[in-house]
Amino acid sequence: MLVPSLMDGLLLGFVYGIAAMGLSLIWGVMDVINLAHGPIIALGMFGIYLGFTGLGLNPYLMLILVIGGGLLLGVLIYWVAVHRVINAPHLSTLLATFAVNMIIIGIATAIFTTSPRNVDFNLGGFPVGPITLPWTRILAALASVLVTALLYLFLYQTRPGKAIRAVSDNRAAAELMGIPTSWILALAFGLGTMLAAISGGLISTFFPFTILAGSSYELKSFVICVLGGLGNPLGALIGGLLLGALEGIIPAFMETSWVPVLEFVLFVLILLVRPQGLLGSKT
Amino acid sequence: MSQAPILQVQDVSKRFGGLQALAHITFDLPQGEILGLIGPNGAGKTTLFNCINGIYPPEEGRLVFQGQDITGLKPYHIARRGVARTHQIVQPLEELSVLENVMVGSCFGHEQRSLGESEGIADEVLGFVGLVERREQPAASLNVAQKKRLELARALAARPFLLLLDEVLAGLNPTEIAEMVEVVRQIRDRGVTILIIEHVMHALMNVSDRVIVLDYGEQIAEGTPGEVANDPKVIEAYLGDPKLAERLMGEE
Numbered sequence: 001m002l003v004p005s006l007m008d009g010l011l012l013g014f015v016y017g018i019a020a021m022g023l024s025l026i027w028g029v030m031d032v033i034n035l036a037h038g039p040i041i042a043l044g045m046f047g048i049y050l051g052f053t054g055l056g057l058n059p060y061l062m063l064i065l066v067i068g069g070g071l072l073l074g075v076l077i078y079w080v081a082v083h084r085v086i087n088a089p090h091l092s093t094l095l096a097t098f099a100v101n102m103i104i105i106g107i108a109t110a111i112f113t114t115s116p117r118n119v120d121f122n123l124g125g126f127p128v129g130p131i132t133l134p135w136t137r138i139l140a141a142l143a144s145v146l147v148t149a150l151l152y153l154f155l156y157q158t159r160p161g162k163a164i165r166a167v168s169d170n171r172a173a174a175e176l177m178g179i180p181t182s183w184i185l186a187l188a189f190g191l192g193t194m195l196a197a198i199s200g201g202l203i204s205t206f207f208p209f210t211i212l213a214g215s216s217y218e219l220k221s222f223v224i225c226v227l228g229g230l231g232n233p234l235g236a237l238i239g240g241l242l243l244g245a246l247e248g249i250i251p252a253f254m255e256t257s258w259v260p261v262l263e264f265v266l267f268v269l270i271l272l273v274r275p276q277g278l279l280g281s282k283t
Numbered sequence: 284m285s286q287a288p289i290l291q292v293q294d295v296s297k298r299f300g301g302l303q304a305l306a307h308i309t310f311d312l313p314q315g316e317i318l319g320l321i322g323p324n325g326a327g328k329t330t331l332f333n334c335i336n337g338i339y340p341p342e343e344g345r346l347v348f349q350g351q352d353i354t355g356l357k358p359y360h361i362a363r364r365g366v367a368r369t370h371q372i373v374q375p376l377e378e379l380s381v382l383e384n385v386m387v388g389s390c391f392g393h394e395q396r397s398l399g400e401s402e403g404i405a406d407e408v409l410g411f412v413g414l415v416e417r418r419e420q421p422a423a424s425l426n427v428a429q430k431k432r433l434e435l436a437r438a439l440a441a442r443p444f445l446l447l448l449d450e451v452l453a454g455l456n457p458t459e460i461a462e463m464v465e466v467v468r469q470i471r472d473r474g475v476t477i478l479i480i481e482h483v484m485h486a487l488m489n490v491s492d493r494v495i496v497l498d499y500g501e502q503i504a505e506g507t508p509g510e511v512a513n514d515p516k517v518i519e520a521y522l523g524d525p526k527l528a529e530r531l532m533g534e535e
Contacts (some may be wrong), residue, residue, distance in 0.1 A: 159390055159398055166376050166387045173374035176336065178362035178391035178441065 004131040006248040011137040013244020014144035015202050017237035019217055020224035021148065022195030028231030029168040029188040031090070032082060035097040038218030039104035040193045044070060044200025045209045046112060052119050059121055060139070063201050070197030074190035082189060083182060108211045118208035140202035147198055148237055151191070155233075164188050196221075216260075223267045229277025238279065287350060289314045289445055289476045290335070295344035297330055297500075304330045305341070306500045312445075317467070317477045319491030319508070321484070323520060326497040328480045329371060332447050335478075336368050337361040349444065365393040367438035368447040371480070373430040375422035375437075382418040384433055385409060385440045392441020404440050412436045412466060428459045432466075439470065446470065448479040452486055464490050488512065496520065 019041060026034045044066050051062030081100050085092040123139070125132030155161040166174040167184045175181045200214065224243050228235025243263065250259050270277070288311035297305040305327045312318050320328050334341045340355040347353070353361055367388070376384050385405035389396050396404060409415040412432040417425065425433060431451050438446055448467065452460050464486050471477055481487035488494070488508040496504040496511055498520040504511050511517055 157398070162383070162387060162390060162398065165379060165383075166391075169376035169378050170374055173370075173376060174387070174391075175358045176338075176362060176368055176374075177388050177437065178359050178393070178395075179387070180357075180359045 002249065002252050004128050004133070005252055006245055007128060008131070008133060008137065009244040009246070009248020010241055011133065011141040011244070012247060013241040014141040014237070015199050015240070016217070016220055016224055016243055017240025018144045018147050018195050019199035020221040020228070020236040020240055021151070021233045022192040022199070023218075023221045024225050024228070024231055024233055024236040025151075025195065026189055026192035027225070028233070029164060030082075030086060030185050032086070032093040032097065032189075033090070034189075034192060035094060035218075036077060036100040036104060036193075037196050037221060038214030038216075039101050039108070039211075040070065040073065040196040040214065041200035041203070041217045042209065042211050042214035043073070043104065043108065044197035045204035045213065046108070046117075046211065047197065048201045048204045049117050049119050052121060059119060059201070059205050060143075063143070063198065066197050066201045067194055070194035071190040073197070074193030075186045077193065078186040078189035083186070086185065105211065112211050114210050114212055116208050116210050119204050121205055134206055136205040140205060143198070143202055144237075147195070148233070151195075151233060154191075160184070160187060164191075219260075220263070223263050225277075226267055226270050226275075227278055229279045232277065232279055235277055235279035239277075242278075287314075288312050289349055290478070291345075291347040292331075292335070293345045293347065295331070295334055295341040295346065297327075297334055297339070297341050303500045305334065305497075306502075307344070308497075308500075308502050309344075310495055310502070310505065312476060312478060314476055315471065315474065316492045317471050317479060317490055319487045319494040320478060320480045320497065321482075321487060321494060321511075322497035325499075327500040328497055329449060330500075331497070332368065332449055332478075332480065335361075336366055336447060359391075362392055362441065363395070365441075365444035366447065367392060367441045367443035367445075369431070369434040369438050369449055369451055371450040371453065373427070373434050375425070375430055375433055377421065377423035379422060380419050381409065381414055381422055381425070381433060382406070384422050385436045388437035388440035389442070392443065394442050401440070404442075405436075408436045408440045411439070411469075413462075427454050428456075431455065431463070435466065439475075443475060445476045445478065448477060448481075450480055450482060452481055452483040460486055 023034060023037050026032055047066040047069060048059045048062050051057040052059050077100050081096045082093060085096050123135035125134045126138060155165060163179045163184045166179055167181050171181050220243060224236055224239035227242055228239030247259055250262055290312040292308055292310050295305055295308045308331060322328055333339055335346055337356050337358040345352055345354050348364060382405055385408055386401040389401040389404040390398065409418055412435055414429060414432050414436060422433060435451060452463055455463060460483060467477065467490055491508055494508050494511045495502060496517050503516045503520055504514045
């Protein structure tokens with residue numbers, strides 16, 4: 001029983017990992033904690049939901065639209081809310097992204113209400129011992145690995161990727177070397193929200209959700225970022241796997257309601273013992 | 284050398300609150316010249332650099348680069364037009380490797396090269412400044428002299444027309460200074476015009492074709508190193524710092 005539920009948790013962990021990677025990337029590049037992270041995850045879920053139930057589109061096809069939409073939404077949020085406070089103290093950027101959080105939740109609640117939804121999509125399962133792992137979870141994990149690989153290729157093998165890393169290291173010096181830093185920050189913010197939207201979209205293929213569901217994944221993202229080291233994308237993926245594993249193992253020993261309690265105990269312990277995260281912060 | 288000047292600074296003024304950092308600075312920088320900029324601490328030298336490369340626009344006056352008005356453009360626009368700079372306090376991209384630092388200069392500077400081309404240019408420039416064996420090290424692991432060379436390499440990799448050097452000799456020992464002066468000369472021989480701020484007087488007087496002296500934001504003298512060193516106004520400006528005055532006189 002333990003091994004399959006651990007595998008189940010690990011598969012989920014990949015998806016948590018890319019959500020956390022979105023949060024981590026934005027922090028790493030511009031020192032902004034994106035409090036609109038949760039609602040963007042929820043928007044990713046609703047994107048898949050609307051495409052699937054409204055237009056009858058395959059969720060994985062719809063995911064491509066969610067990726068583009070997430071990127072554009074992030075660039076828009078950067079220019080509207082974050083850019084003007086980017087050099088202000090952290091409290092200002094926190095409040096700015098929190099305001100975006102409230103705006104998205106307000107508008108989306110008015111449109112979708114808070115009633116639970118689910119994407120009624122089933123690809124069957126893959127038998128592992130006594131249980132079967134749903135294909136939707138296996139595909140979600142594979143998609144997460146692919147997204148991570150592409151993100152690394154982008155950051156390390158392309159000119160805009162190099163610009164992002166230069167800006168993340170020293171914004172003033174990067175600007176002097178001819179990098180349009182504001183656009184690069186907007187791009188990085190877009191990538192961060194894109195990752196959040198993708199994770200939401202993938203989660204929607206196997207869990208029911210409401211428009212408020214993003215906040216619990218946002219909290220998980222914070223735990224994962226602290227585990228893996230804030231600003232370190234690969235650390236986020238590994239932190240995600242760790243959290244996923246915990247979520248798989250804990251229910252074998254105690255009530256599922258203990259999962260968040262233990263997660264946050266871990267969160268506090270890591271902050272006390274190894275605040276730079278298991279893998280150290282920043283890349 | 285009778286072309287139009289590469290840079291024209293016309294009546295540039297900049298104030299910080301009550302402090303007049305720059306007052307009506309005016310000079311032309313001809314193509315291919317090494318122009319030295321000296322003055323006591325706080326004279327406005329670095330402020331002038333910051334105005335030229337767009338960190339903050341001057342309040343009055345105009346900056347003309349290659350015949351085009353660049354006043355008020357953003358730093359990255361000015362960098363792309365072919366102005367590169369090194370800093371008094373070095374600004375490496377600490378977590379990137381030496382090679383990557385230089386590639387950034389080439390990638391996003393004046394020539395906007397691709398990553399592949401940038402690597403070739405970066406290797407060539409690292410060879411020129413003598414850092415090639417450290418190409419894979421993180422920039423943070425270099426010592427001060429090496430970081431100064433790295434800054435220079437990064438600026439050169441952009442293949443600029445105009446290079447602003449802000450105290451590249453500060454903190455270097457005499458051997459390193461001699462090497463760096465030689466490097467600066469070679470850069471000029473490659474056709475790059477240079478505006479250089481320096482406190483190491485004998486080196487600056489030695490390398491510059493012409494020198495401008497600032498004091499409290501005012502341009503108090505301009506001429507060949509010999510003329511400037513014997514200018515009573517310059518000597519007076521440096522009297523607050525007798526050691527500097529002595530050195531200035533002594534080295535000539």
